[in-house]
Amino acid sequence: MSARLSVKDLTVRFGGVVAVDRLSLDVEPGLILGLIGPNGAGKSTVINAITAFVPSTTAQLVFEADGKATDLGGTTSRVRSRIGIIRTFQTPRLIPELTVAQNVAMGRISRDVRSRWFELFGGPALAGGARRRLAPAVEALAALGLEDVAEEDPSRLSLGEQRLVEIARASVSGARVLLLDEPFAGLSSAEQDRLAQEIAQLRVAGIAILLVEHHLEHVRSLADTVIAMDQGAEFLRGGAVDVLDSQSVRERYLGEVVA
């Protein structure tokens, strides 16, 4: 079950701009790696590069699971997703015209398309099967307090709820490495609490988590290790509390002048 992702010397160039500069990181099972930095530091680009949404160069991009190491260099988003590297987006990307529960079930869609293709023929007998197929999705929604909206159109949800639905989708996906791109942004404080709980549970379940986040109080309480970035490069790495309380982070990131 447990899997680790090891990235060495990740570099992303957009024309002449070096968006990410030789960043190395390990996302470890059952641990949360926080990635912080001011806007434009390259945090989201790291996630985009790891999921092959933007081209990048790496000295090493290795996914290790069940005692087997897989070199992911040059593979597509789809391959990386199917191996268990699942991401969320800063702007929630839910599919309109599907119900919320169906959106959550999309987390397993590539497997369901193959194993449950016969559902396309419909029929009352298969309808029970469809309900069973959606059950984990409804459960995941319930864990986030969203069971009431399972049959809603996702566009009727608040931004915060949409983000939680994306988390639910990631949690049913069988993710082994989870890359969260500012999951707390735009959430009410109650929603933030539920999300923090959910992330902590995913961590206990042995999932390796990379958390890109601006809400530093959540990074502080959730992350084990934190990397601070600025202008594409790492400038500090260490235990969450050490990094967040360090003078250089407070100066560069929070713009605080420390006397």
Next chain:
Amino acid sequence: MQVTRQRTYAIEAAAIAAVAIAAAVVLRPHESQVAALTVIFALAGIGLNILVGYAGLVSLGHVVFFAIGGYGWARLSEIAPVPIAFLVPVLISLAVAAGIVVVTLRVAGYYFGITTLAIGLLSVVVVQNAVPLTGGHAGIAGIQQLGVPGFAGPDQVLVIVGIVLAIAYFLQSSLRESPLGTAMLATRFDLAASRSLGISITSIKFLAFMISAVPVTIAGAFLAQLVHYIGPDQFSLEASIKLIAIAIIGGRGWRWAPILGAVVVVTLPELLRPLAEYRLVFYGAALAFVAIFMPRGLSQLAVWVRERFGSHRRKAAI
């Protein structure tokens, strides 16, 4: 929830078949002719609804499957049993569809539409020149209809196509709830999310194109039966536009789109026969109106009615 939805589709499908049969009983022959034509285009529209409405692909070349179904029936029904005369053209269509997708695999968006337009136009040229098979410009006349005891002429076509449409309607609606259908919708609305979910966009496109060819092929066979004739003029660009217009005016992806779209695109112009020469103007105006004021087609009217008069329980038109 899922169970009741499936049940709803089954009841609606039964109602569609019942209405078609009742229409065959009640209507006078020339009215049945128009009704049968509408139902045939609704059946073809189901293919386009899956392609355009679920997978978000626009094909201007689906007449090629219409033609395969029509000519296939015309030739095979003389020499082979009925199931063969339907099945063989469907298999040919699947092979052609696979070929088209392989060729157009890397062509996205509008370019895909243009490529399929070329394929549609090419198919007309092929039909015109493969004289031994298709009769060339003259076409094939005297095509036999599938008989239904107790009915005659267009009535029997209306009864059979009505039942086939009901089955296709149920399958179309069930597909939308299935993993494959939801994956198609994902590729229509959000390619980035689809990739991040591990969906193979290429195979989904491939399957959507293949599936969409089937109802169009069967509709082509019934069209040949209804008018006892098949010729290249039935597979013009106008026919391709008609098929697309049905799905778009009806409301891409909505389960009633093929039927309501066919009523607007086929029945209305037939009723306005005196204005026949202006049909293309009518399609153009209707498409422009829908594009500007009703991007979700007639399904928007359904949403409006439901929100105005119905329960507020649920959601979009679908």
